Amino acid sequence: MDFEFMQETFLRLLSGVPLTLNLAFTSVAFGAVLAMLIALMRMSGVRVLEAFAKGYVFVFRGSPLLVQIFLIYYGLGQFRPTLQEWGLWSFFREPYWCAILALTLNTGAYASEIFRGGLQAVPAQQVEAARACGMSGFLLFRRITFPIALRQALPAYGSELILMVKATSLASIITMMEITGIAAKLISQTFRAVEVFIVAGAIYLILNFIITRLIMALEWWLSPHLRHPPVPKASVEAVHV
Amino acid sequence: MQQLSYFELIGFGPNGWGNALLIATGMTLAVALCGFIAGAVIGTLVAWAKLSSSIVARSLADGYTTVLRGIPDLxxxxxxxxxxxxxxxAIGSLFGAEGFIGMPAFVTGAIAIGIVSGAYQAEVFRGAFQVVSRGELEAARSVGMHRWLMFRRVVAPQVLRYAIPGLGNTWQLILKESALISVTGLVELLRQSHIAAGSxxxxxxxxxxxxxxxxxxxxxxxTLFQRAETYSMRGIRRAS
Known part of the structure; x- marks a missing residue:
């Protein structure tokens, strides 16, 4: 094991971290909005919207992400004249935006199911109680439904975040030089697959570890009602006296 | 040149890519299936390590599942x-061969899928094992069954029954992961589409x-996994 080489590799790979995080968080942010829309459609009770949401989730969860990326990045090139006419070509020409679009559509499908689970787990009594107090519509959603659903969905959404960080590695196949892209280049240059793999793997593990901790902290912060009440200070002091 | 219609393009006619695509689909299924089986073997061993009383085995198994689930499959x-x-x-040069020896893409794919899915399947098996009632294990031991016999007659059938939904999820993951094997040049469905798209x-x-x-x-x-689940649960009465 050549530690000097690994250190050098570490520094090279570190330069890919911003792009990896950029891809992950941009698509997660857009994806969350999309997922909320899809989840609301799925629960709307309108048959057309429900069918659309179901179909959407089936298509994007049932086919490989790489196929979706290729379909957008290479596939839409087939309609270049039309896209140019519509002024969209500058968007679909960029591998960055194609990756973001594919990742967003993908996480939208997965996260919509997570959100739906969270929304459906809101106890009916709580909603009834809120209605009895005179809340309705958006106020009810903002004060009662959303906070409860968020708490329910957070653990699963945390794993979705990890999956997204892992999924950004596929962007390397369409020339994005994020961590995996740089790693692949280094491996094919040096043929030292094991060392590069260890370093790149460690970087991903550290990133994912930090994300898990952040989600856990958020969960803790959002559920004060589940924690043991803090021991009153006075009694602690009383022991000393 | 006249544009071919979509169905001429993917059909089985003289200009169609239908045959190639079908063979490639078979390849996707083959590599996914081999990976799934390899993963089942690895998963069983790792689940066993996770449930063992040895701290070394347990922490090795925990490390394996944490690492493999935390880094990208690619x-x-x-x-x-x-x-x-x-x-x-390196092995080739020991025997006097020179230059680059490529790893067969199919083997690479199956091993990589097996190693990754092994981590997921280990968790599935571990969860399923914990559902098996302790009383049954004790009963098996009390009638004098040995470890292997107990595994074959009592543990394996029940673990498999409870593991079917989880295994179904893993199979879906593997199927999608198999598309990544196209980077090694294995002509599976995605690679074949890439070739056809290029030409x-x-x-x-x-x-x-x-x-x-x-x-x-x-x-x-x-559908198949759902059928298997119903079939395996035919003797079980569900609460509610």
């Missing part, structure tokens, strides 16, 4: 493709076909 595939080739080259300049048509075929496989296997 990285694992690169490791086995390039690392495997390097190892083969006909109709990328959208071919990637769309690939997506449809993947969806078809997913749909069929979901």
């Amino acid at each position: 990285l694992v595939i690169y490791l086995f493709y390039f690392g495997g080739s390097a190892a083969l080259g 006909t300049r109709r990328p959208f048509d071919f990637y769309l076909t690939a997506a449809i075929l993947y969806l078809l496989i997913t749909w069929v296997s979901t």
